Amino acid sequence: LFSSAASSSTLTHGDIASTHGDADGVVEVNPPRGTRDFPPEDMRLRTWLFDQFREVSRLMAFEEVDFPVLESEALFIRKAGEEITQQLYNFEDKGGRRVVLRPEITPSLARLVIKQGKSVSLPLKWFTIGQCWRYERMTRGRRREHYQWNMDIFGVPKVRAEAELLHAIVLLFQRLGITSSDVGIRVSSRKVLQAVLNMYSIPDHLFTQVCVIVDKLGKMTREEIEKELVSTGLSSEAVQGIIDVLSIKSLSKLEEVLGSDVEAVADLKKLFSFAEQYGYADWICFDASVVRGLAYYTGIVFEAFDREGKLRAICGGGRYDRLLSTFGSEDIPACGFGFGDAVIVELLKEKGLLPDMSRQIDDIVFPLDEELEGPASSIASSLRKKGRSVELVEDKRLKWVFKHAERINASRLILVGNSEWERGMVRVKVLSTREEFEVKTSELE
Numbered sequence: 001l002f003s004s005a006a007s008s009s010t011l012t013h014g015d016i017a018s019t020h021g022d023a024d025g026v027v028e029v030n031p032p033r034g035t036r037d038f039p040p041e042d043m044r045l046r047t048w049l050f051d052q053f054r055e056v057s058r059l060m061a062f063e064e065v066d067f068p069v070l071e072s073e074a075l076f077i078r079k080a081g082e083e084i085t086q087q088l089y090n091f092e093d094k095g096g097r098r099v100v101l102r103p104e105i106t107p108s109l110a111r112l113v114i115k116q117g118k119s120v121s122l123p124l125k126w127f128t129i130g131q132c133w134r135y136e137r138m139t140r141g142r143r144r145e146h147y148q149w150n151m152d153i154f155g156v157p158k159v160r161a162e163a164e165l166l167h168a169i170v171l172l173f174q175r176l177g178i179t180s181s182d183v184g185i186r187v188s189s190r191k192v193l194q195a196v197l198n199m200y201s202i203p204d205h206l207f208t209q210v211c212v213i214v215d216k217l218g219k220m221t222r223e224e225i226e227k228e229l230v231s232t233g234l235s236s237e238a239v240q241g242i243i244d245v246l247s248i249k250s251l252s253k254l255e256e257v258l259g260s261d262v263e264a265v266a267d268l269k270k271l272f273s274f275a276e277q278y279g280y281a282d283w284i285c286f287d288a289s290v291v292r293g294l295a296y297y298t299g300i301v302f303e304a305f306d307r308e309g310k311l312r313a314i315c316g317g318g319r320y321d322r323l324l325s326t327f328g329s330e331d332i333p334a335c336g337f338g339f340g341d342a343v344i345v346e347l348l349k350e351k352g353l354l355p356d357m358s359r360q361i362d363d364i365v366f367p368l369d370e371e372l373e374g375p376a377s378s379i380a381s382s383l384r385k386k387g388r389s390v391e392l393v394e395d396k397r398l399k400w401v402f403k404h405a406e407r408i409n410a411s412r413l414i415l416v417g418n419s420e421w422e423r424g425m426v427r428v429k430v431l432s433t434r435e436e437f438e439v440k441t442s443e444l445e
C-alpha cells in the first residue's frame with residue numbers, strides 16, 4: 001500500500017474503482033435492494049411532504065423527538081405473529097449484540113418515555129418523522145424502507161387523545177388538498193373484539209393473536225381467517241360470532257348487539273360526538289372490522305383509506321395502554337398513529353394534487369470574463385447576506401446562462417461586465433418582465 005501511495009501522489013480514480021468496483025471496474029451505482037435514493041427532484045417532493053407533517057405537528061402543539069434507526073432487537077420481539085416482527089431487519093453487531101433497523105417507531109417512543117421516567121410531566125405529545133425498515137424476501141419486490149410520520153400522546157386515558165390525533169390526520173389531508181370525498185377514516189375499538197371474546201369466555205391471552213389474525217380480513221379469504229382462528233383454539237361458534245360482530249357497520253347496531261354499557265360503545269359514541277365539534281365528522285365512519293395489525297393496541301383503532309379502494313391504508317393508529325408494562329415498566333395510557341410516505345404520494349398522483357416541484361432561486365451572478373470572477377464573488381456574498389439565494393455561474397457562454405436561468409426559475413440575472421464595473425455598476429436582467437437596467441453595486445439588494 002505504502003509503495004503505491006508513495007509512487008503516485010494522489011490515488012487515481014482507477015485505483016479506487018479497481019479496489020471497490022466489480023469486474024468491469026464500475027462500482028454498483030444502485031442502492032441496496034428495496035431502498036431508494038432521493039435525487040434533487042424527489043427530495044424536493046419529500047421535503048415538501050415532511051414540511052406539511054411538521055406544520056400540522058406544530059398546529060397540534062406536539063414536540064419533535066428523534067431516535068436511532070438502530071435499536072436493540074429485544075424491543076421488537078413479540079409473540080403475536082405480526083408480519084412486522086417476522087420481517088425484522090436484524091443482525092448481530094461486532095460486539096455480538098442483537099440489533100435491528102427499527103421496523104416501527106412506537107417502541108422507541110415507549111423506551112424514551114420510560115427512560116425519561118419522572119422527569120417528564122404528562123401528558124406528553126411527541127412527533128417524529130423517521131425511516132423504518134423491514135427485511136422481506138425480495139419475491140414480493142416491495143420496498144424495504146419507508147419514512148413514517150408518528151404522532152403520539154402519553155398520559156391521556158380519555159378519548160380526547162384519539163380525537164386530537166384524528167384532527168391532526170384531517171388537518172394534514174386538508175393541507176394537501178384531499179377532501180372527505182377522497183378519503184375516509186374507519187374507526188373502531190379492540191374492546192369490541194374483547195367483548196365478543198368474553199361472550200364466548202375465550203381466555204385473554206388469545207386476544208392479541210386473534211386481533212392480528214382478524215386484521216388480515218380483506219387481505220385473506222374468510223375461510224383462511226376462520227381456519228387460523230380455529231387453529232388458535234377458538235370454537236367454530238366463537239369464530240362465527242367474531243365474524244358476525246366484525247361486519248357491523250353502525251354504532252347503533254353495535255349497541256344493540258353488545259349493549260350500551262359496553263366500554264367500547266361509550267368510547268366510540270364520545271369520539272363521534274367530539275368529531276362533530278371538531279368539524280371532521282364527515283371524515284370518519286364506524287367500521288367494526290378495523291382492528292389494525294399491531295399486537296399492542298388495546299382500545300380505539302383507526303385507519304385512513306381512499307374511498308375508491310385502489311390503495312392500501314394511508315395511515316393508521318390507535319390506543320396502546322399496556323405497552324410500557326410489556327417493557328417491565330409502569331403502564332402509561334398512550335395513543336398514536338403512523339403515516340407512511342408512500343401511499344399518500346400515490347394518492348396525490350391519483351388526484352392530480354402533486355405540487356409543482358421545480359427549482360427556484362433568486363439570483364444568478366455571472367462574470368462576463370475571468371478577471372471579474374473576484375468582483376462577482378463580492379456581489380454574490382453581499383446578496384446572500386441579504387438573504388437572497390444566489391448561484392454563481394462561470395466558465396459558461398452567455399447563451400447557456402440564459403437557458404439555465406429559465407431552467408431553474410431564477411428571478412434575476414446579475415451580469416458583471418467590465419464597462420459597468422469600471423463605473424461601479426452591474427447589469428440586472430429581471431427574467432419575469434424582461435426589463436434590464438444598470439444599478440450601483442452598493443445599491444443592489
Ligand SMILES: CC(=O)Nc1cnc2ccccc2c1
Pocket residue numbers: 103104132133134143144145146340342343
Ligand atoms: C408502501 C411501502 O413502502 N411500505 C412499506 C415499506 N417499508 C416498510 C418498512 C418497515 C415497515 C413498513 C414498511 C412499509
